[in-house]
Amino acid sequence: MSGETMFWIGALIIFVVVEAVTVGLASIWFAIGALAALICALVGGPLWLQVVWFVLVSVATLFLTRPLVKKYVNGRAVATNADRNIGRTALVTERIDNLAATGTIKLDGVEWTARSVDDELTIPENTQVVVREIRGVKLLVEPKNKP
Numbered sequence: 709m710s711g712e713t714m715f716w717i718g719a720l721i722i723f724v725v726v727e728a729v730t731v732g733l734a735s736i737w738f739a740i741g742a743l744a745a746l747i748c749a750l751v752g753g754p755l756w757l758q759v760v761w762f763v764l765v766s767v768a769t770l771f772l773t774r775p776l777v778k779k780y781v782n783g784r785a786v787a788t789n790a791d792r793n794i795g796r797t798a799l800v801t802e803r804i805d806n807l808a809a810t811g812t813i814k815l816d817g818v819e820w821t822a823r824s825v826d827d828e829l830t831i832p833e834n835t836q837v838v839v840r841e842i843r844g845v846k847l848l849v850e851p852k853n854k855p
Contacts, residue, residue, distance in 0.1 A: 710749065712749045712755055712758060713746065713749045713750060716742050716743075716745045716746035716749050716758065716762075717746060719738075719742040719745075720739055720742040720743055720746060723735040723736075723738045723739035723742055724739050727739060733777050736769075737766050737767075737769045737770040737773070738766050740765055740766065740769045741761070741762040741763065741764075741765040741766030741767075741769070742762060743765075744761045744762065744764075744765035745758040745759070745761045745762035745765075747761075748761045791842065793815060793839050793842070793847065794839050794840065794841065794842065795838065795839065795840075796815060796838070796839050797836055797837070797838055797839075797852055798813040798814060798815035798820070798822075798836070798837055798838075798839060798847070798849065799813060799814050799815075799834065799835075799836060799837075800812075800813050800822070800831055800832065800833050800834060800835045800836075800837055800849075801813060801814050801819065801833065802833060803830060803831065803832055803833050804822050804823060804824050804830060804831040804837075804849070805824075805830045806823050806824050806827045806828075806830075807827070811823060811824070811831070813837060813847060813849060815839070815847070820845075820846070820847045821845060821846045821847070822837070822846060822847045822848070822849050823843075823846050823847075823848055823849070824848070824849060824850065825840050825841065825848045825849065825850045826850065829850075829851075831849070831850075831851055835851055835852075836851070836852040836853070837849035837850060837851055837852055838850055838851075838852050
């Protein structure tokens with residue numbers, strides 16, 4: 709066996725092992741590309757053609773299968789109770805100032821750390837706000853009657 713063939717066998721094994729030890733699909737596309745390059749090497753293709761096959765097949769399988777992978781692998785996210793707060797109205801209990809890293813709101817009797825969706829906007833206490841997003845344990849809000 710030529711050195712090129714051994715290289716592609718090694719690359720294929722490495723990509724398959726990486727795929728086996730990771731939770732998500734991380735290198736399957738490269739393993740398929742390495743297999744295509746290995747076949748090219750076995751039939752006597754020049755090195756430049758092997759590399760072209762590796763790149764083309766890897767990119768093609770990535771783009772053709774990525775939507776399916778995202779749908780079936782990452783599509784299993786379960787909404788939490790916190791997600792239900794998006795779009796709801798709350799009351800600012802401590803002035804929201806992103807630059808000072810301060811701000812809390814009260815929503816259904818529960819205090820939440822809050823930040824403004826607009827970094828330059830401070831929101832005074834007792835202002836009604838609408839929850840637009842959740843990042844970690846912070847709610848991103850904007851004034852209900854935004855000017």
